[in-house]
Amino acid sequence: MTPLTRRRAIPLTLGTALALPGILKYSRAHAAEFALKYANNLPQTHPMSVRMMAAAEAIRAETGGKVDVKVFPNNQLGGDTDMLNQLRMGAIDFFTLSPLILSTLVPKVAISGIGFAWSGYDKVWPALDGELGASMRAEIQKAGLYAFPKIFDNGFRQITTSTKPIRDPNDLVGLKIRVPPGQLWTSMFKAFGSSPMTINFAEVYTALQTKIADAQENPLAVIDTAKLYEVQKYLSKTNHMWDGFWLLASGKIWPKLPADVKAVLQKHFTEAALRERDDVFKLNATLEQGLKAKGMMFNDVDTHLFQAKLQSAGFYTEWKAKFGADLWKLLEKSSGASL
Ligand code: X2X
8 A cells, every 4th residue: 555645645534544454554764644844933942942843742652653743943944924925835834923924914913912012921821812812813714824722922022232222212213123024013113213124033143243233122032042142232121022923734734634633733732832831931030140141231121111102103003093993902901901
C-alpha cells in the first residue's frame, strides 16, 4: 500500500488510518500522514518557540508519528508579511502573528493593541480568553483563517534606543523608531511626533546595527532573546502597549483535517500557549536585572504623560472612529479603561 500522503489521507480519520488492516509499520523514516508546518518570527530560544517545539513533540508522540508538525522559528520561512501570505495560500499550515500585523488583513483585531488600554495581565487574560477574544476570533474566521482559542503572550512593549533614554513624550519627537508592519503602530508613533519606519522583525537587528533606526519597541523577552541589547543602550519602561500572538491555522488545511487530528492539535497548542504565558510572566520578573547585566540602562517613566500626549494628538478619537462605538465599548468593558 503506498504511504498515505497528507492530501490523500485527509478523508481518513486518524482512527481509521490507525485501524487500516495491513497498514505498513510506520517508522519516522516514513512520511507522516499529516505533515504540517508551523512558522514564527521569534528566536528559537523564545518561550513561544520552545513551547511550540515541545507541543510538536507531544503531538508526534501521541499520534505515533502520524501527525508531524515541523517547527520553523526565527523567520526561517520569511518575514511576517510574507509568511502571512504563505499561510493564506496553504504553504504554511500554522503561524503565530501579532494582532496588529494581522490587522492588515483583519482590521478590527488591532483593538487589543490600543495604547495604554491594559493595566496588567489580570485584565488581559480574562478579556482575550473571554468576550473580546471571541469577537476577534470571529473576525479572523471571516477572513478565512482559524485562530486557536488561547492567544500567546508577546508582552508589554518597552521603548529602546541607541541614542538616549526616553524620559517624557518630548523625547520621542523626531525619533527614528522602527515599528512592525501595522497601521496602529505607525499611527501611535506619529501621534508622539516620532518618525516611525515599518520594518519586518527579520531585519530589525541589522536596521538598529546600521543606524537606519535609532530605536524600536518590544517586550523584554523579545529584546533579550533577539539580542537587541547588543545594538540598543537605553530601555525606557513605557508599557505603551500589550501585544500577543494569535496562533493561526490556514483555511486551506484546517477545515479538511479529521476531528481527531484537530483535537490533538488543539489540546497541545492550548497547553503550549498557557505555559508560554507563564514563561513570559516569569521572565519579566528577572529580565530587567539580566539586561542591565548585559549593559542596558533602564529608566522608569510617568506613563500618564505618554497617554495624555496620545489623547491630545487625537489618537484615541481617530481609532474609536475606525473601530466603531460597539467594539470600542467592548474594549473599555474588557479592559476596565475609559479611553
Ligand atoms: O515585530 C515585532 O516587533 C514583534 C516580534 O514584537 C512582533 O511580532 C510584533
